[in-house]
Amino acid sequence: MIARQDDEETPLLQQPEQLMANTPLPWNQFWIILLLQFPDSLVFQTLAPFTPQLIRDIGVTHGDESQVGYYVSILQSSYHIAQALTTLHWSQLSDRIGRKPLILNALFATAVSMFSFGLSKTFVGLVVSRVFCGAFNGSGVGRIMLMDITDTTNLPQAYNYMPLPWMLASLIGPLVGGSLSQPADRFPEIFGRSELLRTYPYLLPCAVPAILTSMAWLVIYFRLKEVSCDNKSVSTRASPWGSTVGWLLPQSYTSPSTPASDSLASSGEANSEEVSSKPLPLRALLSSKVLTVTASYVTMVVLHRTFGSILPIFYAAPIELGGLSLDPPRIGVILAVSGLAHGAFQILFYARLHDRFGARALHITGVSSGIPIVILFPVINALARAHGVGLAVWLCVGVQYALATSLMMCYSCLALFIRAAAPNRASLGATSGITQMVATGALIIVPASAASAFSYSMQEGHDAWIVYYFFMSIAFLAVGTSLLLPRDPSVWEDRQ
Numbered sequence: 313m314i315a316r317q318d319d320e321e322t323p324l325l326q327q328p329e330q331l332m333a334n335t336p337l338p339w340n341q342f343w344i345i346l347l348l349q350f351p352d353s354l355v356f357q358t359l360a361p362f363t364p365q366l367i368r369d370i371g372v373t374h375g376d377e378s379q380v381g382y383y384v385s386i387l388q389s390s391y392h393i394a395q396a397l398t399t400l401h402w403s404q405l406s407d408r409i410g411r412k413p414l415i416l417n418a419l420f421a422t423a424v425s426m427f428s429f430g431l432s433k434t435f436v437g438l439v440v441s442r443v444f445c446g447a448f449n450g451s452g453v454g455r456i457m458l459m460d461i462t463d464t465t466n467l468p469q470a471y472n473y474m475p476l477p478w479m480l481a482s483l484i485g486p487l488v489g490g491s492l493s494q495p496a497d498r499f500p501e502i503f504g505r506s507e508l509l510r511t512y513p514y515l516l517p518c519a520v521p522a523i524l525t526s527m528a529w530l531v532i533y534f535r536l537k538e539v540s541c542d543n544k545s546v547s548t549r550a551s552p553w554g555s556t557v558g559w560l561l562p563q564s565y566t567s568p569s570t571p572a573s574d575s576l577a578s579s580g581e582a583n584s585e586e587v588s589s590k591p592l593p594l595r596a597l598l599s600s601k602v603l604t605v606t607a608s609y610v611t612m613v614v615l616h617r618t619f620g621s622i623l624p625i626f627y628a629a630p631i632e633l634g635g636l637s638l639d640p641p642r643i644g645v646i647l648a649v650s651g652l653a654h655g656a657f658q659i660l661f662y663a664r665l666h667d668r669f670g671a672r673a674l675h676i677t678g679v680s681s682g683i684p685i686v687i688l689f690p691v692i693n694a695l696a697r698a699h700g701v702g703l704a705v706w707l708c709v710g711v712q713y714a715l716a717t718s719l720m721m722c723y724s725c726l727a728l729f730i731r732a733a734a735p736n737r738a739s740l741g742a743t744s745g746i747t748q749m750v751a752t753g754a755l756i757i758v759p760a761s762a763a764s765a766f767s768y769s770m771q772e773g774h775d776a777w778i779v780y781y782f783f784m785s786i787a788f789l790a791v792g793t794s795l796l797l798p799r800d801p802s803v804w805e806d807r808q
Contacts, residue, residue: 482651
């Protein structure tokens, strides 16, 4: 009797442990998704150091230093406008034809746009290049695929490694953009005889990410496997271009067939699975959970991107006008070191902090750090005016970047809430697309407005604190929306 009782109770006692066990990461596909994140980050990090100088060189400001921020903000807005108009479309399309075709299209567009940017001699050409990159980017599809191949037990672990490509891009990009711009003047013994690089002084730093993106395209084309909505890799002989054509001709498109064994399931189960595996219409996705996580995601992204857009302008602006008077190589080194430090911190500590405090607490802490980050901008400039760019200035810059580290972890935290807010796995792409679309729409206006406000505050007779009032209001808004999130993403999943 005792033995029988043990046999009956043992499975019941072990079942919770099995449910709590973490699923191992699928490294055979996960490393490819890590590679996918590298080109998009590399582009932004490469352009940041030399864009203000490029604006000066093409003569669009006519020597007015206060106008540099305006034209930098126009470049940023042009990319985000194009992305906002297309990101939801790409996300919904990925739910129908798969993630891989759109990922390949995005990489191709990135490579072409970077070559075009480096060959542009007019401001209009620069804008067209950024618009093309934003319209076909679809960078969010790669993050959606990460949610496809993971579950709630290993997604935090996966995001523990996500800073690796960003950290590598933050290390390489600023060094490439800061050191390889105007190579004929910087390295005359190597590039001085190149008429091409003399004519196009910013082609070389743009060509590096373009070539690396092309290499990533080849790896993903041959090694990345498409993933179905039931979290299983599916093999397809259709080419990415064929899949796109199949979407344009929907009458000839058929979803990947389910295994033959599934046909043996009962008709009730089949109907239930069919309903839950279908992408829902846009109106059905606008639930309170999706709207809540969208508000938190948008304000956080705007806060982080505003910081990123002001930073190079602040570093490059003259001290007497509110900046630090740093040249592009030094700006590139600062951004590279900070990127390395941010990525290393998240790799070493994010998973532990998440397990200890939870996603909501980490997110609230991250957006709250935006308040002292804003305050440090005028403090740094005041120290530079009084004592020059010395030890006190660099200490404050280090503190500012240390605070920004917690802000970077908000992306990983909110990814868990976005996954939990999706009504079903087949609508995960559209749910993520909604958050990306609204965030990108906000990025059209807010960071560009912040950069313009910085330029406006530099002009004589204007309040130098205007940009910081604007920045501070964004930080408080991000803190407010973060308080709307539940204590844990599992709360939303349990209610589905």
